[in-house]
Amino acid sequence: MKVNRKPNKICLKCGTHFYEWPSRPKKFCSRKCSAEEKNELRLSKAESCKTCGKLVIQRHAKSFCSLSCSAIHYNSLKPKPTEEVLLERKLKLQEYKRKWKTKNRKTTRAFKTKKYPHSVVKPCMSCGVYRNHSFRKKYCENCYPNIEHYRSLAQFVFNVYAYPSEFDLELVNKIGWYSPTGRCGKNKDNLNLNGASRDHLFTILDGFNQKVHPSLLAHPANCRIVSHRDNSKKNCNSSITLEELALRISAWDNKYGEYSYRGSVKPLLK
Secondary structure (H helix, E strand, O other), rough: OOOOOOOOOEEEOOOOOOOOOOOOOOOOOOHHHHHHHHHHHHHHHHHEOOOOOEEEEOOOOOOOOOOHHHHHHHHOOOOOHHHHHHHHHHHHHHHHHHHHHOOOOOOOOOEEOOOOOOOOOEOOOOOOEEEEEEEOOOOOOOOHHHHHHHHHHHOOOHHHHOOOOOHHHHHHHOOOOOOOOOOOHHOOOOOOOEEEEEOOOOOOHHHHOOOOOOOHHHHHHHEEEEEEEHHHHHOOOOOOOOHHHHHHOOOOOOOOOOOOOOOHHHHOOO
């Protein structure tokens, strides 16, 4: 049963008389009057944007209507770069573009297909045939097992400490050997990411593409000791040519004798 109670309060917005419960104090008769009063309060506190002059109506005080106006205003307060700084930036950009264009890559063409939305059509780094690969794979299914086997055969198996005059062992004594964390971080105690590593002067990728016997790449004459960071920056670029490698191997054999590769004599370069 509905009980009619006498109004005991006046709405501050429209002046309507309404009943106010003692446990629920109110200033307005309805939500509509309350919203209109709040909107008028916001309009009274609204300020114009410092950049474009547009009226800014927000719950909290703001000086700009958008992020772009804020950026334009604060960027105008920053000191403008001199001509020397602009010229230096331009030269750096040109140098970056030049290095990117001359980078040793087969091609940069890679695009998605409707049939393979999660793969790209790009060439194999070994045979150059365009096939569907994942984004991280560099070789096709036919070349990948072959180059992995070739890489294992081209690894160095000799002891660098047997030839102290040929390698920079002072660098090893200074920064130590490169030692990663390993699988699942099992080598955390012996971690050394800034250490030295053995580098192939004539890279394994070039040897695989030119069909060079892996024993020639595993020869001590093809090795040098550098920091692992410099070795990573080198990527797949060879520091010497195949002819220079042949001269280095012949000079090494004349000095130390015929090098035995995994218990057998290495093949001759043609």
